[in-house]
Amino acid sequence: MTRGSLTVTTAPVPTPGPGEVLVKVLAAGICGSDLHCLTHGEQMLASAKEAAGVDLFDMDDPVVMGHEFCAEIVQHGPQTQGTLPIGTRVACFPFLLREQVVTIGFGGPDTPGAFAEYMLLTEALLIPVPDHLPDEIVALAEPLAVALHAVNRGRLGVHDVPLVIGCGPIGLAVIAILKMRGLGPIVASDFSPSRRALAKELGADVVVDPRETSPYESWRELAAPSDPAQIGRQTLMFPEQLRPSAIFECVGIPGVIQQVLTNAAACSKIIVAGLCMQPDSFMPSMAVMKEMDLMFSMAYTPEEFAEAFGHLSSGELKVGPLITSRIGLRDLPGAFDRLANPDQDAKIIVFPSMR
Known part of the structure; x- marks a missing residue:
C-alpha cells in the first residue's frame, strides 16, 4: 500500500x-x-x-x-x-x-x-x-485477543447482561468470548442479516435488526432480575431494578456513542471497541446524569494474545x-x-x- x-x-x-x-x-x-x-x-x-x-x-x-x-x-x-x-x-x-x-x-x-x-x-x-x-x-488468534481485551476491560460480573452493538469481526469475536466465559444472556444487534446469523451461530441468545426492534428494549426484557441479588447499581434519579448492563460498541462510526448513552439503562458500562476514524461528539451531561461508565479498548497485551491462542488450541473457542x-x-x-x-x-x- x-x-x-x-x-x-x-x-x-x-x-x-x-x-x-x-x-x-x-x-x-x-x-x-x-x-x-x-x-x-x-x-x-x-x-x-x-x-x-x-x-x-x-x-x-x-x-x-x-x-x-x-x-x-x-x-x-x-x-x-x-x-x-x-x-x-x-x-x-x-x-x-x-x-x-x-x-x-x-x-x-x-x-x-x-x-x-x-x-x-x-x-x-x-x-x-x-x-x-x-x-x-x-x-x-489476533482478533480474538482484541475481543478478549475488550471483555476484560468491561470486568463483567456473573449477573451482567451484555449487549453487543455491531456484529462485524470484532463484535462477533466479543460474542464468542462472552459465550465461552458463560456470561449472558447475550443480546446482539446489526443491520446485516448475514452478520446477525453469524452472531446467533457464535453464541448470541437474542439477535435483533435495529431497524425493526430496539436492542435496548430487547436487553431490558432479558435484564429483568429473577432474584433481588441480581439487581445492579441504581441512582435516585434512575431507580429502575435491572441486572447490570455491559454494552460493547463495535461499530466505530460517528453518532453511535451518543445513541448508546441515550438509549441504554442508567449505570451501564460502555466499552468502545469500534475504531472511529472521524470526529465524533456526544453529550457528557447524558452520561453524567445516568452515571455511565465509558471506557475505550485498544488491542491487547502479550498475555491476552497467548490466552486467546490457548482457548483456540484447546477447542474452548469455536x-x-x-x-x-x-x-x-x-x-x-x-x-x-x-x-x-x-x-x-x-x-x-x-x-x-x-x-
Whole structure:
C-alpha cells in the first residue's frame, strides 16, 4: 500500500536480524484496521502521533500490511536459540522487538506484514502451533485477543447482561468470548442479516435488526432480575431494578456513542471497541446524569494474545464460522472492496501460496 493505493508487487525476501527468524506466511486475516489504514491512513497517523507520539508509517513509503497470521519457520537469524526447529508452525504477538519496535503490518518491504510470502518475527515471542489446529484458525488468534481485551476491560460480573452493538469481526469475536466465559444472556444487534446469523451461530441468545426492534428494549426484557441479588447499581434519579448492563460498541462510526448513552439503562458500562476514524461528539451531561461508565479498548497485551491462542488450541473457542472467504495474494485488492459490504464477508483469510 502506498498513499491509499493497494497493489500486489514483488520484493526481496527480508533478512532476519539478531534474535529474529524468517518465516513463510501460511495464512493471514484481513483486519478492520487494515481497511482503516487504506482508507483513513492520514487520520490513523495523526491519531497515533498525537496520542502516543509515534509514527506508524509514512504515507509516501510502501507498507506491507497484515498482522493476523499463522507462519512456518524457514530460517533462524543470528543470535537465536533455535529452540523451535525449521518447519515449526507458529503464532506470534505482532511486534518486532528491535531498538525501535516495529509494529508488524505497518512496516515496509524490509519488515513486511503478513500480506507477503515471507516475513520476520522475534524468536522470543513465538508460540508453537499444535498439529490439530488449522492455519486459518491460528490467524484468528489476533482478533480474538482484541475481543478478549475488550471483555476484560468491561470486568463483567456473573449477573451482567451484555449487549453487543455491531456484529462485524470484532463484535462477533466479543460474542464468542462472552459465550465461552458463560456470561449472558447475550443480546446482539446489526443491520446485516448475514452478520446477525453469524452472531446467533457464535453464541448470541437474542439477535435483533435495529431497524425493526430496539436492542435496548430487547436487553431490558432479558435484564429483568429473577432474584433481588441480581439487581445492579441504581441512582435516585434512575431507580429502575435491572441486572447490570455491559454494552460493547463495535461499530466505530460517528453518532453511535451518543445513541448508546441515550438509549441504554442508567449505570451501564460502555466499552468502545469500534475504531472511529472521524470526529465524533456526544453529550457528557447524558452520561453524567445516568452515571455511565465509558471506557475505550485498544488491542491487547502479550498475555491476552497467548490466552486467546490457548482457548483456540484447546477447542474452548469455536470460531470457524467467522471465516467467510479464502483468497490468494493477488485477490487482495478485490477483497478489500468486498469487505466494504457487510453482507458479503466477515473475515477473509489470505493464503499467500494460493494461486
